[in-house]
Amino acid sequence: MKKTTSRLLISSSKNEADIHYLCGVRPPEGAVLIKSGKKIYLLVSAMESGRMRRTVRQNVTVISPDQLGIKPGKNLSQWIQKLLKEKQLSSVEISGDFPVGVADSLRRAGVKIHIIKQPPCPRREVKSADEIKAIRQSQRAAVEAMKAAIQQIASARISRDEMLVCGKTMLTSEKVRATICHTLLDFDCAAEETIVASGMLSADPHERGTGPLQAGQPIVIDIFPRSGKTGYWGDITRTVCRGPASAALKKQYNAVKAAQAAQLKMLKAGVWTDTVHRTGAQLMESRGFKTKTINGVAQGFIHGSGHGVGLEIHEAPRVSPANHQKLRAGHIITVEPGLYYPSIGGVRIEDTVLITEDGYKMLCSCPKKLEI
Amino acid sequence: MKKTTSRLLISSSKNEADIHYLCGVRPPEGAVLIKSGKKIYLLVSAMESGRMRRTVRQNVTVISPDQLGIKPGKNLSQWIQKLLKEKQLSSVEISGDFPVGVADSLRRAGVKIHIIKQPPCPRREVKSADEIKAIRQSQRAAVEAMKAAIQQIASARISRDEMLVCGKTMLTSEKVRATICHTLLDFDCAAEETIVASGMLSADPHERGTGPLQAGQPIVIDIFPRSGKTGYWGDITRTVCRGPASAALKKQYNAVKAAQAAQLKMLKAGVWTDTVHRTGAQLMESRGFKTKTINGVAQGFIHGSGHGVGLEIHEAPRVSPANHQKLRAGHIITVEPGLYYPSIGGVRIEDTVLITEDGYKMLCSCPKKLEI
Incomplete structure (x- = not known):
């Protein structure tokens, strides 16, 4: 042999x-x-x-x-x-x-x-032109679905008891998820685990969400579709609030948005993944948002700042404190800081970007606005 | 310790x-x-x-x-x-x-x-009343999606060159799959791997199917949705042909239909799974349909006769020659004989049934008709 x-x-x-x-x-x-x-x-x-x-x-x-x-x-x-x-x-x-x-x-x-x-296949981290095109297509589907979801929530009526109403029935997580999935299907994409979580439930980053949606509460919408044709994924998250948000929620939202902006600004080939994470974490902490575990339940900035996207929804490179790795041109990663507190709820803002030699390219852009 | x-x-x-x-x-x-x-x-x-x-x-x-x-x-x-x-x-x-x-x-x-x-969890094989209810719901979604798909194909026009046309464009596997997925969504079900395979492609049981659909060719439609709410699956397959089918295709279809009828008829607690398989296999073989592998490609009745359905789409008990096991009341299994030949295409007919002490219950019924 x-x-x-x-x-x-x-x-x-x-x-x-x-x-x-x-x-x-x-x-x-x-x-x-x-x-x-x-x-x-x-x-x-x-x-x-x-x-x-x-x-x-x-x-x-x-x-x-x-x-x-x-x-x-x-x-x-x-x-x-x-x-x-x-x-x-x-x-x-x-x-x-x-x-x-x-x-x-x-x-x-x-x-x-x-x-x-x-x-x-270590090469999988660095995407080819064909792969970038495929991920961009899935990301476009995700953005179109996000716009449809936000439009549906924005056009909901607010009842006397602060519930969202569409026509004669309550607007629920399930109905918004259906809107998202129908939109994705028109792009030959599916997203089984779409998150539409509001209020208390949004404080858990992986809670799928269920039941009627309320006004004045954060609604975390996380859409990660996979193309049936190419097998490549996209990934986007927005947090919205129908009607006026509390001062505390606004402060939390602005901290996450500022953290994401700071992280995006520093992206380019050669930057360390854990440095990207720390930049976001420190910015949010400096605004008073602490991360800790109380009774076995994590609160604050309780997940990594991002991950590679390709033939897997979560793949290398991880953008987290545990991964010390240089970003390379051709990496496609999410940038998704978040803050989660049971008393206020969750806020997460996520985009998927292509790393270049001197910066990054947003694969498909989508507005960021809390109050709708 | x-x-x-x-x-x-x-x-x-x-x-x-x-x-x-x-x-x-x-x-x-x-x-x-x-x-x-x-x-x-x-x-x-x-x-x-x-x-x-x-x-x-x-x-x-x-x-x-x-x-x-x-x-x-x-x-x-x-x-x-x-x-x-x-x-x-x-x-x-x-x-x-x-x-x-x-x-x-x-x-x-x-x-x-x-x-x-x-x-x-050996107990998982035998379903509780709640589980039966959940699988029946997913199966109902599958049947509604199947009816919508067949309706779409039946209402397609046949062009001069024997292609199926819907409005001004060709009817494709992709369009029928979209119809199926949209219908399933209304039941909070998803089915990423839905099969709509026609002509030569239908001769491969796991080919997803792609491209324009032709008249006079078998179209295998296999829908296995999972409920987003319960996590339980359903499973159904029908084979249809828009316009007149060839004599060879009709003969193949009738053999599969007769095999399924014979298998369903013998189902009850105490019957051996491999006996169920053999009954279907022998009936089809007696009608001249041989099973063999040519150049590494399997032809004929090239898969098992069924499988358990529950929290997995394929689970115990397997209804196959390799599994010698007694059926029990509370088993939920598919019964899905099929025949596949590159020259004619594939035919598969599949229902999901609940085994009882003295027979079986169809979880949700759906017509079986080749020519539409």
Whole structure:
């Protein structure tokens, strides 16, 4: 056997994007990929193999178990062993999220396994012209959906008891989410986890939101659609308030907006990701907005400042205190400071931008205004 | 330490449904669940913990790292070790799809790990009254979307060159898929992977479908929506042909329809899953429809006859030759024989049914007719 070490991947939610990137097509669940130098082998069931052969990149060889003399079935370890033997590969690199059952089985069969931290496609961070175009399209869909949502909230009537009313019924998170999803569909995009969270619920960054919307309360709208055609994501968040906002909410909103402006202003190739985060965090803290955990519930600026966007909604590079990494031209990241307090609610403002040598480009712009 | 063995799960696409089932709420990515007897501990970041505490079942204790004296961050192995120590647990059971990096790290720390095949929630197979209601709702959404899609295709005009035309433009897979998705949204359901595949493309069961639709060709429409509210899925497939179908296509359609009828007729508690599959396979084979793999591409009846539907779109019990298991009252399964040949195209007919002691109940009915 050759002494070559190859990278081994099994398709699951964790690395579907890597396989998609390497093969140019979304893989079926349980597909096995082996990358050996520039050669890529993609092992899929006979049922999936025809479609895969039609659509993968030229440097990818699609193999089905029958071609290896293996009966159909889902013994992934057996598939992999046979393929490694055929290609004379004796050792493989895997990520920590590789399934332990298959890893142990390969170890028992004498395959040398190295668990490495390096991602299988570090190049994925830096986007090509085609990728920038695809993300820009998804971002445009997100912005159009955001405008439709804000328009729907802005045109709602305020009832005597401070509820938002549309026609003869209450305007709810669900109705605004439906408006967003219908708009996205017109761009062949879907966004299952769209957030329209108001009042107390908005203080939880990952709360999807439910029920009637109130006047004078923050409404956090976070839209992250994926294109059905390209597989690339977009991501945008706005916070709005129908009718007059309290002085406290205005102060919180202005702090987040100023933090985002300061972060955007410093973006360019060569800037450190954790420095970007700290700039936003310090600005908000200097205006009196503390971050702390009370009874196991985090309050203040309780998440990172951003993340890469591509074939995954959250990918490298992370813009967070835990990641010390230089931004590069071609990175596409979100810039999304936020503040969350149970007494007032949440405020988050997020845009997706392309890093350039001397600054950044907004992928699709959308107004920022609290009171509507 | 106690000699108790507990089940350990980390939320990812593979077992999100188990954690959802055990906790009554959809977990965030990377959540850690430890089930020890009837006690369930759910470990999530401080940012997620407030929402989780509000929504989990009573028997679930939500814990965030700060409560264990651990600094924020994503060292799952450290979280788990600390929690196991605190709860005096020295060994854990995991599934084969558990991430190898965390497993190896726990082994190095002296935690006894047992990889077991038994699923963490075998009870998930048998649905409660509430679950049946939820799946029926998703299935109703799927049927309404199917009717809208078929209506759109049926009302298309046939051009001189045998293409389907709607208004002044071609009717495409994309347009029918949009109709389906818009309809599903009105039921708070989403179905990212809806299939509308026609002609040659329909010969691949997992081809999503693209481009203009032709008259006289099979169009396979497979709709599997998930409810945003409940998280439960529905699943239905119909095959239609706008205008007259060829004799060969009619024969293929009738074989699949007869196979499904024979399979449905035999359903009841106590029947073996592989017997159900074989009944359909033999009926179609007796009508001359062979199954084989040519040049790595499978043809004929190339998939199982069905699968369980619940918090996952594909879950136990599988109705396939590889699964010898008795059906039980409360199982909800699809019954979906199909035939696929590159020369003619694909035909699949699928319904989702509830198994009862003496038969089955269709969750939501929808007409079956080839030519429209």
